Amino acid sequence: MQPFAMKRFFSTAQPAFLGQPSRKVLATGLLLILAVLVGTAGLMWLEFGRTKARDQRHLELLVSAMEAHASHTFDNARLALDSLAKSLVQENSTPEQLQAQLSYRLQSLPFLRSIAIVNAQGLVLTSSTASDRGGKVDLQRLTPAPITDERVAIGPWVKGRTLTDHARAGAMPANLGFIPMVRRIPLPTPLFLVAQINPDTLASYQMQLTDAGTAGTQVLLVLDNGTLLTQVGNDTLRLGSSLRTHPMFQDMQQARKGTYGPVQSFQSRNLGAWRASSTQPLLTIVEQPYQATRQQWLASLRGPLLFMAVATILIGFMTLISWRSARARETAQRERDEAQREIIRREQELSVLFKSVQTLIFRTDAQGVIRFVNARWHAIANQPTEMARGKRLRDMVHAESRERIDALFDATEPAGVRLAQVRLTGLSGETRALDISVVPLHDRSGQLRGFAGSAVDVTALLAAQDNLQEQLAFTNLVLECNPLPICMTDLQGRFLSVNPAWENFMGLPRHKVLGLSNSDLLPPQEAHAYNAYNEQLLREGGQMRYEERMRRPDGSYRDVQVTKVLVTSHQNLPVGILSVKMDITEFLAARDLAEEASRSKSEFVANISHELRTPLQSILGFSELGVVRGRQHEKLAAMFSDIHDAGQRMLVLVNDLLDIAKIESTVGAFHFERNDVRELIEDVAAELELLLERKRLRLELQLGRIPLVVKVDPSRFQQVVRNVLANAVKFSPEDRSIQITAGVSGEDSIHIQVRDQGPGIPPAELETIFQAFVQSSQTRDGSGGTGLGLAICRKIITAHGGHIHATNAPGGGTVFHIVLPTAGYTDTMPAALS
Template sequence: MKRSIPFAKLSLLEVASSRALFGGTLLMLAVIVGTASLMWLEFRRTEAQDRKQLELLASVMESHASQVFDNTKLALDSLAKSLTTENHTPAQLEAQQSYRLQGLPFLRSIAIVSSEGLVLASTTASDRGGRVDLQRLPPSPATDERVVIGAWVHGRTLTQDMRNATVPAGLGYIPMVRLVRLPSNAVVTLVAQINPDALATYQRQLMEAGHPGTQVMLALDNGTLLTQVGNDTLNLGSSLGTHPLFQGLLPAHKGTYGPLQTFQARSLGAWRSSNSQPLVAFVEQPYEATTQQWLDAMRGPLLFMGVALALIGLLTHASWRNARAKEVAQRERDEAQQETARREQELSVLFRSVQELIFRTDAQGTIRFVNPRWHAITNQPAEMARGQRLRDVVHPECRDGVDALFDATQPPGVRMAQVRLTGPAGETRALDISVVPLRDRSGQLRGFAGSAVDVTALLAAQQSLQEQLALTSQVLECNPLPICMTDTEGRLLSVNQAWESFMGLSRKSVLGMRNIDFLPKQEAQAYCAHQEQLLREGGRVRYEERMRRLDGSFRDVQVTKVLVTTNGKQPIGILTAKMDITEFRAARDLAEEASRSKSEFVANISHELRTPLQSILGFSELGLARGRHQSKLASMFSDIHDAGQRMLVLVNDLLDIAKIESTVGAFQFERADVRDLIEEVAAEMALLLDRKRLGLGLRLGRMPLIAKVDPSRFQQVVRNVLSNAIKFSPEDSIIDITAGVSDDHSIHIQVRDQGPGIPPAELETVFQAFVQSSKTRDGSGGTGLGLAICRKIVEAHGGRIHATNGPDGGTIFHIMLLTAGYTDTMPAPLT
């Protein structure tokens, strides 16, 4: 007999099924709502994660770009300091900057450009001596200390575009300029060429951490694009002023934006401005990539929702909880993986940026890991290093030292050795290697970690320094002047052989002693006084003294002391050189006595000659006046008068030469515009020009020609040269006077006539005293002293004068004077 289910129990079952259905329905709704909420949260999390990643990429990119431009500014500041404080030749500056560029791989070159665009010095050989189109460079900064970053410039070198060279479309550089005012008050521009490819390479590495379609860009804060990776539609150097970032977001130092419409697509982006340079780094990725990443991440939850809705029942709740647990575990795992990837990326960037070789080996010394520096040292890819033994890479004579580094029996601690190996170009390189053994907790040796520093240049510099010191020592020993070196306390550090011979003391007996220990008290006090002056004021001191030698003889000595300092301007000692001027003083006294005798003779002879000459000229003029009606008598007195005049001119010229040779005081130099002086002489000679019906063409230019001259002496030169031109020019001809600045920055004055010219063999001899051209020896050439006086006056001004024949006939006299900027210290007149 079948047992029937009680009605009450059946009701309970129906209630249970209803509850199950109701619970299942509620569970389905809960699953749907929960899954929808989860999808929304996941979407927001994915977007926030992408924003954070973009911020990180923008920060890393900005940091790298700021470092590149800051290092470039430091290089320009260092070169500016060398130009303003040190006296280097262009070749030395180029060598110094070429060596500096070895540590700055992102720089193509550093150049010094004049205000006219002339490349004075450059680390790029093809740029030296060329001219730069200044329109391609950014405007010069307002002050010397500031630098200006320019827009991207198409070309490989500074002067390439001016040589009509074919340059690929994508090849260019980013100029960075700095204004420098030299000690001569000239202004030059320092130009650094930053290689945008170095920045782009680093940006491509950053793109590997982003989504497909990520765009990395570096621009100036005015929107000018410097570098970009990921967007082939953009041209370097173009303006991004229409980008939303430059339409109101940029005043903020950093941040994110989006989704916005940029570059014809909706994008998420992040930017970061540099603190030290006018740079903005920003990274964008398509907003579609964020959506796709969210959809990819939600495939599991969507599948779970379909299974949960199909299985309605008791397993729904468990499955849902299981899915939540899986989600939490997945999130934690993703975060752990992201953290691991971030740390690996940071370590990878760190290893790439380290200039030292970093490696790891096993317990037997076999290489397991090297950083990219391996390629720079050996020219082998880093992958090829794995599996090699370090002893097989170095020279055979260094292998024992390498074996000692990886000896397991050695005590713990850092082990060091210096080895040599063959570099990429076949050269020998020296490396300082340090290794540390790696052990596990049980003390078992697992391998070695080490680093290597390339010390080839350091060893070469040390060797060069030793050779230089040895050469300096030999030069001092061979120097005929007595030379000694003392420290700041006055103790002798070194003396040369000439000092021993002159002083009569051996170096062994005086080294470590002070001058007061072996010199007479008065001489020692003079030494101490000048030493204190040098230590207090620096520079050098020169004075003369009379000293008594050990043999009892007295000698006149000129002493020169120079303060020797470190690079930090800290005094380390005093270098003293002595010159025996006893014979020189005696010769000088004799020369002064002879000069005084000559001056007295010239003064006496001038008086003795001028007195009768005045009488002769006076009586000849009286005879001319009285005999003007008698042609024969007038002709005789005219001959006497002309001969007296020539004699008077000769006496005056002789006295003029004596004055010029006698003393420097005959010249009074001052700054003057030589154009005004030439015009005054031309006005004086106007009457003489009219008498011979000669024209005078003055082309002196519009720019001032400032020089340090004695106005009266300089006008005497112009007057003599112009008088010669008038004397030998045919009637109705033109005399041209031109003036300007030549290529060597000197003032060039030319006086051109249309006379008979000068034979080529006599172009130099006509400037000698009492020498005339063979074409003017008929008496019309004067005494032959005028041009000799002109040369002495011009040479006393630090200039030169010479003559050439014009291509169409006539003679051209060239007068060269230094500009005022080069004549602050005038040379002494020739004696």
């Protein structure tokens, strides 16, 4: 045990951080890579900020230069108009002189197309453009706001080359136009100087500045109200349109200049800068695609990204080499330690296995002397394992088993497993049986060193086999003695076994049946039906029962009830079908006789009830006559009155018996018709109106407005309502009310309720009152009645496919519930119901 203890100490004394070197190497490499990535990302972010700031400064320079040029252009035009206006006010010039002055001014201002003088009515008095002289122009089109002082107004972009192009026929290019500047001349008769500023001059200068810049740069010159005057780099915009929806006009126009972006404008994200003129109502906007900034940023990152990639690959490669080296060392040491632990674990498991195994394991020398035996020996031989060592197994078994032991340990026998069954005395002195197997052990030179063997206690197994044989013999005896024909078939329908009763019933001997199928023994039609039932049983499992009519070998036909059971294995897999036949010919004949007797009884009751009515009518007639004629004799009249009451009760009983007989007999039939039960109930209520008035009862009908159409036998249904309502009248106190309600219940039935305020019915009697000749204990007051009325009502409602029952109302009284289906009955149905 000392070497094992040393190994256990060595395996448990290893440091817990044995696998840390490889993890440290890997963590260090990953941290270096992460540092390179984070540093590169930070540089990229800073470079992106610098690129964006550089582009915005560039845009600020562009917008400053363009705004200065635009302001200078419009300022020069304004000065020219002011100078002309002053000269026109001070000098009384002729039209020719005005024309010369306009032409002279136009030569020094190349950005002007023309200068014209227009009166208040829009008539062009003179112009540097000959085609405009004498023409008409709409001043509101040039300047929407009226000019009331001497200031110069800048109008929106106007389509056309000259002032009067809009009045001429013919198509003009879409982008051909001018920017008007209008100045009022302070004369007694108001005149206006109109200058046409050429937008192409402004656009050309803007284009020159943007040619050296970023592709996609666009320049916009707009009035302070957002009207577009010129544009460069955006052909989708229409000159003269409004840019009030531009983000700059919505959020950024508090200052005179500035930058913005990136913002979504003109279907793309852009960086921009704007600058407002200090002398004119003008605003210059320059925008550059944000994508161009990102592209410049990415282009500037090629060097850092290349450095990052090289550094990352180098660090990763070095980390991988170092990690694999450390991992290899750890794996080798871990495998060595695991091997040592596995050896220790297997030795421990083998030791536990030898102690806990239920099989006897032993080892002997070449002469059969036991050298090792496990703890199972004590349970078998009732001896400690130490006592078995040094003894021969031959001396421990019974005398009749010693020859088999000698054969097991015979050195002259060939190598291989040797088997034998022996007997010895067990723990409590009983005889135990062992199945022993031994294997000879040889050294390298082939010399016999001993034997290794095992023994299994098969005492219980042999006893179980004997019990199983006895059980099988008993089962076979029960099968042979069973009077019912029984057979067993496999899954293909071949007979495996039959009992003598089956041989006698089928007229076939056993030796001619086994191995054959039903198709070989039965007519084709019967065999097909038999196999169909077998297939259904195989699909559904369990058992099934059906009846069939079969022909006996003597030519007679018998009615047989067949029971089939699917036989399964312990794994719940089908292995065959057990079939039991029972001759029920006599049983069916007895059942037919009983049904015929029942029908005869019902018909007899129906006929005898009719015969009883004739004398009863005579008795009732003479008793009524005696009551009338015996009025002078009080005692005689009372006697005839008693006879009349007894006859009435007898007549009611006969009528009830006749109704029951008709319902139970096939002679009576129900004739169903579609009827609105509300009308049938109202007719019955009208019939009992006198009876209700006599007891001073109120009848409340709550039948609703919706038709309650159902197939019923009108007379039978009214008989049920009449009987239930009559009982309610009979047992309700005076000056009370009776309620009848009806309505649809669900989708396939109607529900009728009759509620009275009588004494109610004990809960235990709510069902028994619908039995024949039974009355409630609360209503059995000697007032008459046969106890057949409710029984007849239940039979009638049952024949309609519905049901009737009673409940006690919460505030007292009884509620009778009648439920009828709305579909499913033909016009005529026999009333053969039990």
